Amino acid sequence: MSSDVTILYDSIRWEEKALLEAGKKNNINIQMVDCKKLALDLEKKPEDYGVVIQRCVSYYRNLHSTAALEGLGVKVINCLNTGVFAGNKLFTHMLLKKFGVPTPDATVAFSKDAALEALDTQGFPKVIKPTVGSWGRLISKLNDRDAAEGIIESREKMYPIYQIHYLEEFVKRPPRDIRAIMVGDKIVAAIYRKSKHWKTNMALGGEAEPCKVTPEMEEMCIKAKNAVQGDIVGVDLMESDEKGLVVHEVNNTTEYKNTVRVCEVDIPSLMLNYALNIEK
Numbered sequence: 001m002s003s004d005v006t007i008l009y010d011s012i013r014w015e016e017k018a019l020l021e022a023g024k025k026n027n028i029n030i031q032m033v034d035c036k037k038l039a040l041d042l043e044k045k046p047e048d049y050g051v052v053i054q055r056c057v058s059y060y061r062n063l064h065s066t067a068a069l070e071g072l073g074v075k076v077i078n079c080l081n082t083g084v085f086a087g088n089k090l091f092t093h094m095l096l097k098k099f100g101v102p103t104p105d106a107t108v109a110f111s112k113d114a115a116l117e118a119l120d121t122q123g124f125p126k127v128i129k130p131t132v133g134s135w136g137r138l139i140s141k142l143n144d145r146d147a148a149e150g151i152i153e154s155r156e157k158m159y160p161i162y163q164i165h166y167l168e169e170f171v172k173r174p175p176r177d178i179r180a181i182m183v184g185d186k187i188v189a190a191i192y193r194k195s196k197h198w199k200t201n202m203a204l205g206g207e208a209e210p211c212k213v214t215p216e217m218e219e220m221c222i223k224a225k226n227a228v229q230g231d232i233v234g235v236d237l238m239e240s241d242e243k244g245l246v247v248h249e250v251n252n253t254t255e256y257k258n259t260v261r262v263c264e265v266d267i268p269s270l271m272l273n274y275a276l277n278i279e280k
């Protein structure tokens with residue numbers, strides 16, 4: 001079967017089902033491909049993919065299947081560079097700075113001792129994040145040296161990626177952050193993620209409310225998307241008491257279920273139409 005758009009997934013969430021439904025509704029010829037069942041002959045371009053919308057949850061599967069398909073000449077949204085850049089909080093931080101997008105101040109340290117020394121100098125609280133990860137996992141607030149010592153020591157026993165100690169200023173802000181969904185150069189919808197916990201992720205029990213898009217927010221999100229060379233991304237922002245809006249993350253395989261629910265915008269149709277119209 002040849003298709004106009006391929007949805008590449010490794011687990012079917014609400015978002016992937018919604019893309020399939022939107023394809024039917026808009027008469028777009030789409031196919032769903034389970035990446036776990038895929039074996040790509042790297043010597044031969046697959047004929048029938050059309051534009052691929054990359055939806056794999058697994059970081060490694062996502063990155064490597066994008067690399068293979070893009071290398072074979074298939075257009076993938078988002079591209080490999082976006083997977084690499086947006087998939088890593090340190091890489092994103094450097095690019096946001098380069099493109100003039102306000103972002104929380106950060107320090108990267110390459111050993112426990114160096115991290116603790118930086119914390120002793122800069123003070124507390126700080127937020128420590130794995131450079132690769134999502135849903136708020138393994139992100140901790142370091143309130144004092146005792147907490148920092150324990151958390152950083154346990155990270156030293158984990159996979160090498162967790163030994164890259166990425167430390168952010170703790171941003172004082174209202175008890176919420178913002179997720180803005182960008183399709184091309186437009187924020188198609190945005191939500192506040194409110195929570196009693198300092199981590200406002202939906203996966204950790206945050207609640208969604210519609211957020212009004214301002215020109216300032218849109219301009220900042222376009223820059224953030226371009227910084228990581230993205231097409232369809234979720235930009236996460238905080239309203240810092242000191243600095244105003246700051247971008248803390250760009251998601252290259254963004255979830256949008258709650259944004260659709262509270263904003264009533266047909267994001268899956270907008271995504272498919274964008275994919276169809278993109279220059280191949």
Ligand SMILES: Nc1ncnc2c1ncn2[C@@H]1O[C@H](COP(=O)(O)OP(=O)(O)OP(=O)(O)O)[C@@H](O)[C@H]1O
Nearest residue numbers: 127133134135136137168169170171177199200201
């Ligand atoms: N520097 C910070 N200061 C204060 N709060 C922060 C800071 N960084 C993140 N947070 C809070 O912690 C939450 C998780 O952080 P972040 O978005 O970086 O993690 P994540 O694992 O990539 O989550 P997701 O993939 O769901 O966006 C944010 O939604 C925000 O509420």
